[in-house]
Amino acid sequence: MQVRYFGWVRSRIGISKEEISLPTHIDTIALLIDFLKTRGSGYLQAFEEIENIRAAVNQEIAPHDTKIFEGDEVALFPPMTGG
Amino acid sequence: MQVRYFGWVRSRIGISKEEISLPTHIDTIALLIDFLKTRGSGYLQAFEEIENIRAAVNQEIAPHDTKIFEGDEVALFPPMTGG
Amino acid sequence: MIRVQKEDFDIGIELSKVLKSNTEIGGISSFVGIVREYFGDDQIKTMTLEHYPGMTEKTLHDLEIKARNRWDIKDVLIVHRYGTLEPGDQIVLVVTASSHREDALESCQFLIDWLKTDAPFWKLENRKSGLHWVSARTTDTDAASRWVANTDD
Amino acid sequence: MIRVQKEDFDIGIELSKVLKSNTEIGGISSFVGIVREYFGDDQIKTMTLEHYPGMTEKTLHDLEIKARNRWDIKDVLIVHRYGTLEPGDQIVLVVTASSHREDALESCQFLIDWLKTDAPFWKLENRKSGLHWVSARTTDTDAASRWVANTDD
Numbered sequence: 001m002q003v004r005y006f007g008w009v010r011s012r013i014g015i016s017k018e019e020i021s022l023p024t025h026i027d028t029i030a031l032l033i034d035f036l037k038t039r040g041s042g043y044l045q046a047f048e049e050i051e052n053i054r055a056a057v058n059q060e061i062a063p064h065d066t067k068i069f070e071g072d073e074v075a076l077f078p079p080m081t082g083g
Numbered sequence: 084m085q086v087r088y089f090g091w092v093r094s095r096i097g098i099s100k101e102e103i104s105l106p107t108h109i110d111t112i113a114l115l116i117d118f119l120k121t122r123g124s125g126y127l128q129a130f131e132e133i134e135n136i137r138a139a140v141n142q143e144i145a146p147h148d149t150k151i152f153e154g155d156e157v158a159l160f161p162p163m164t165g166g
Numbered sequence: 167m168i169r170v171q172k173e174d175f176d177i178g179i180e181l182s183k184v185l186k187s188n189t190e191i192g193g194i195s196s197f198v199g200i201v202r203e204y205f206g207d208d209q210i211k212t213m214t215l216e217h218y219p220g221m222t223e224k225t226l227h228d229l230e231i232k233a234r235n236r237w238d239i240k241d242v243l244i245v246h247r248y249g250t251l252e253p254g255d256q257i258v259l260v261v262t263a264s265s266h267r268e269d270a271l272e273s274c275q276f277l278i279d280w281l282k283t284d285a286p287f288w289k290l291e292n293r294k295s296g297l298h299w300v301s302a303r304t305t306d307t308d309a310a311s312r313w314v315a316n317t318d319d
Numbered sequence: 320m321i322r323v324q325k326e327d328f329d330i331g332i333e334l335s336k337v338l339k340s341n342t343e344i345g346g347i348s349s350f351v352g353i354v355r356e357y358f359g360d361d362q363i364k365t366m367t368l369e370h371y372p373g374m375t376e377k378t379l380h381d382l383e384i385k386a387r388n389r390w391d392i393k394d395v396l397i398v399h400r401y402g403t404l405e406p407g408d409q410i411v412l413v414v415t416a417s418s419h420r421e422d423a424l425e426s427c428q429f430l431i432d433w434l435k436t437d438a439p440f441w442k443l444e445n446r447k448s449g450l451h452w453v454s455a456r457t458t459d460t461d462a463a464s465r466w467v468a469n470t471d472d
Contacts, residue, residue: 007441008452059374079455082438083352083411090288091299142221162302165285166199166258178331189356196349203342271428
């Protein structure tokens, strides 16, 4: 699965995208975030305020309980500040 | 007193301004309009729908019961359509 | 600033002048009124704007002051044309600039609403069917008066 | 139409293209967002807009459709820049054109409100005091959501 990061989620993790091989029990965005938090302090910092983490699945905004599948493009980022 | 006309008030009367010598009992806009209506059919037509006549005294919007004086500039016109 | 003129205006130039007037500007709202080509099925050949010189400038200036008192705006520009215009021609330009978009957007809407009902202009359309004075719409009066009802917002 | 670009835009040119697109246009509303020079007392040197290519275009396009479904508008233009900008630079342009000013004004405000909360952009300010990500404002979410509450207007 391709995972993309934007804004301060990206700058805290230090990379803008990566390929993740999903362990089979990781099937929602919330579980993906928990899984990513085990990967190091940058991830921990990026996801410490979970209420400020927005997600998109295949470029559509998606709540944290959304089911995810191996071929999906998942993006994690702070609240958007367009305009 | 200088009296000015705009919009269809002007086009019905046929002139855009005139000097009127106010008879002494004519001391409000409403009385001025009644007085003007005696001056001919153009005036009668111009002022037939009194609820659609707006007035300004010295370039300030004024209700029909506003007192007027010899040196004033009075304007009579339809509802404005700016913008 | 307000201007009443026969000449056309260039929105790009007007906006860049507003932008250069202040470094605290975060948003610029604008509205341009345009002469339409049709009234229903009746083609408009020209539209002539008559106005009350002196009172017009006074009214636009008063509206600018009201907007500045009510919103935190850094600059205001109102340009209103008079004379004979054709379909597609620009009639009026309202520009408001603020640090915050809400102030720019609301004050722009306020000004255009009040221009409709308070600025001493009268429009005569020369249509295919003949000459017609444009009637004031009661919806315009309603649009303007809601700003009075909402003074305490 | 929507455009996501690094390059600056010329409002005068954009507006005249909108105006020429349709002869039924009676009013054109526009809003331009500008990079401010100060955050409080802290001077902004540059602001870098990061975005999510693909999702950005999709979101802006969806917003255009929503506005067209809700208001009687003849044309819509959204131009949003990304990359590194300086104070005074233009960030975003929203233009809506309609036969009636209310539709133009409201749809323009609707679009700018929703761009704030829904368009996948993130702003990094390089200020005198250091690098700062711009926080989403809860007032922006409120501004956007009032359009949901008012759907039955």
